[in-house]
Amino acid sequence: MIVSVWGSERRMEVVRSLLRKEHTCMAMEALFDFDLTKLDALILPMQGVQGEKGDYMDRAHIPVPKTFWECLREDCRIFSGRPTRFLESLSQPKSYYLSDERFLNENAALTAQGTLFYVLDHTNRILSKCSADIIGRGHCGQAIGALLSQLGVRVRYIRHGRAQGSDERTLSEWQQDDCADFVIHCAPYQLIEETAIEQWHHPTCVIDISGTLRSVEAHLSQKGHTYVRAANLPEQFAWNSSGEAIVGFIRRQLHV
Numbered sequence: 001m002i003v004s005v006w007g008s009e010r011r012m013e014v015v016r017s018l019l020r021k022e023h024t025c026m027a028m029e030a031l032f033d034f035d036l037t038k039l040d041a042l043i044l045p046m047q048g049v050q051g052e053k054g055d056y057m058d059r060a061h062i063p064v065p066k067t068f069w070e071c072l073r074e075d076c077r078i079f080s081g082r083p084t085r086f087l088e089s090l091s092q093p094k095s096y097y098l099s100d101e102r103f104l105n106e107n108a109a110l111t112a113q114g115t116l117f118y119v120l121d122h123t124n125r126i127l128s129k130c131s132a133d134i135i136g137r138g139h140c141g142q143a144i145g146a147l148l149s150q151l152g153v154r155v156r157y158i159r160h161g162r163a164q165g166s167d168e169r170t171l172s173e174w175q176q177d178d179c180a181d182f183v184i185h186c187a188p189y190q191l192i193e194e195t196a197i198e199q200w201h202h203p204t205c206v207i208d209i210s211g212t213l214r215s216v217e218a219h220l221s222q223k224g225h226t227y228v229r230a231a232n233l234p235e236q237f238a239w240n241s242s243g244e245a246i247v248g249f250i251r252r253q254l255h256v
Contacts, residue, residue, distance in 0.1 A: 001022075001023040001024070001040040001041060001254075002023065002024045002026065002038055002039055002040050002041075003019055003023045003024070003025055003026070003039075003040060003041040003042070003043060004025065004026045004027070004028060004030075004031055004039060004041075004042050004043065005019060005025060005043045006028045006042070006043065006044050006045060006049075006057060006062075007044065007045030007057065007058060008058065009045055009046075009058070009235050009239070010235065010239035010240075010243070011234065011235055011239040011240075011242040011243035011246065012043075012045050012243065012246075013243070014239060014240055014242070014243025014244065014247075015043060015243045015246050015247055015250075017243075018243065018244070018247045019043070019247060019250070023040075023041075026039075028062070029063075031068070032063075032064075032065055032068070036068070036071040036072050036073065036076075037071075037073050038073075039072065039073065039076055040073075040076060040077065041076065041077040041078075041079065041250075041254075042072070042076060042077070042078050042079070043079045043080075043246075043250065044057070044078065044079060044080040044081070044087075045057065045058060045080075045081065046080075046081030046082065046098070046232075047081060047082065047084070048080035048081060048082060048083070048084045048086075048087050049062070049080075049084065049086055049087065050084050050085075050086055051086060052086070053066070053069075053086075054068075054069050054086045054087075069090060072090075072092055073092075074091060074092065075092070075093065076092050077092070077093055077094075077095065077253070077254070078090065078092050078093070078094045078095070079094075079095050079096075079097065079246075079249075079250055079253070080094065080095075080096055080097075081096065081097055081098050082096055082098045082099075083096055095249075095250075095253045097245075097246055097249040097250075100249050100252075102248075102249070102252075103245055103246075103248070103249045104139045105139060105143070106241075106245040106248075107139070107140075107234055107242070107245060108139040108140045108142070108143035108144075109143050109147075110233065110234035110237070110238040110241055110242055110245075111140045111143060111144065111209065111233045111234060112140070112143040112144040112146070112147040112148075113147070113233070113237055113238055114230065114233025114234065114236055114237040114238065115144045115147075115148075115184060115207060115209065115230065115233065116147060116148070116151075117237060118205075118207050118228050118230055119132070119148065119153075119182055119205075119207070122182075122205040122226060122228065123181070123182075123205075126152075127148070127151045127152045127153050128151075128152030128153070130152075130153050130154070130180075130181045130182065131153065131154040131155075131156075131180035131181045131182070132145075132148055132153050132154070132155050132156070132180050132181065132182040132183075132184055133156050133157075133158055133169075133174065133179055133180040133182070133183045133184070134155060134156070134157050134158065134184045134186060135158040135171075135183065135184065135185045135186060135187050135191050135192070136157075136158075136160075136185070136186035136187035136188075136191075136210075137157045137159060137168075137186075138186060140186045140209060141157065141184075141186040144184055144186065144209075145157060153182075154180070155167060156168065156169055156174075156180065157169070158170075158171055158174045158191075159171065160187070160191065171191060174196070175193070175195065175196040175199065176199060177199065178199060178200060178201050178202070179199075179200045179204050180204065181204060181205065182204065182205050182206075182207060183204055183205070183206045183207070184206075184207045184209060185206065185207065185208050185209060185210060185212070185213055186209045186210055187210060187212070188210050188212065189210075189212055190212045190213055190215065190216070192206070192213055192216055193216070194216060194219050197216065197219055197220060197223055197225070198223075200223070200225065203224050203225055203226070204225050204226070205225070205226040205228060206220055206225060206226065206227050206228065207228045207230050208227065208228065208229050208230055208231070209230055209231070209233070210231070211229060211231040213227070214229075
């Protein structure tokens with residue numbers, strides 16, 4: 001197969017290196033003077049490509065020729081982390097690795113490892129004397145909670161809906177209560193308000209996995225708490241394994 005891997009992240013370099021052992025792997029720029037009817041697969045980074053013309057990637061403009069996308073073969077496979085409006089407008093078959101259960105679990109384990117780094121970096125006590133409130137119990141929240149629990153951290157999960165089990169609290173209950181030593185925010189939208197922060201009676205470290213808490217960062221600082229922006233942890237701390245997980249997903253899709 002002839003494939004092209006786009007993106008400058010270290011995990012995409014790993015993807016490029018691994019696929020080069022099995023397929024002909026072309027650089028993005030080399031495609032601009034290439035017969036695109038021969039391209040079998042295009043592998044894009046986590047955020048895919050954006051813009052009305054598909055000429056933005058990783059928050060930067062890319063010099064894609066005007067006719068590039070329309071010249072792709074109809075059955076050229078496109079792989080990306082998640083869908084974008086532009087990608088969904090294309091007729092080619094698309095596979096998104098953030099829609100794959102196995103990849104989500106692998107990615108969550110890498111996110112948990114990166115979270116552990118920040119927990120260790122912001123405590124001066126043994127972990128068995130620490131506590132953590134995890135907001136959100138999706139793939140990442142569960143993986144982070146499981147890892148921290150194994151190391152002795154007392155973990156509570158904060159749920160937006162109904163609490164189930166002794167280790168869960170509803171968001172409304174938690175907002176009226178004191179917080180743990182660490183608050184790890186995994187929800188895809190902001191669930192910590194200034195009114196909740198007012199109830200916290202001791203300094204805490206807020207680790208923002210989803211990147212949705214910037215609006216309360218200043219208030220946290222004013223109240224003596226620590227805010228840590230901790231996005232894209234697999235790329236930061238385990239890019240080799242992250243790249244291997246992407247390649248694993250691609251291989252599974254190609255052999256379906």
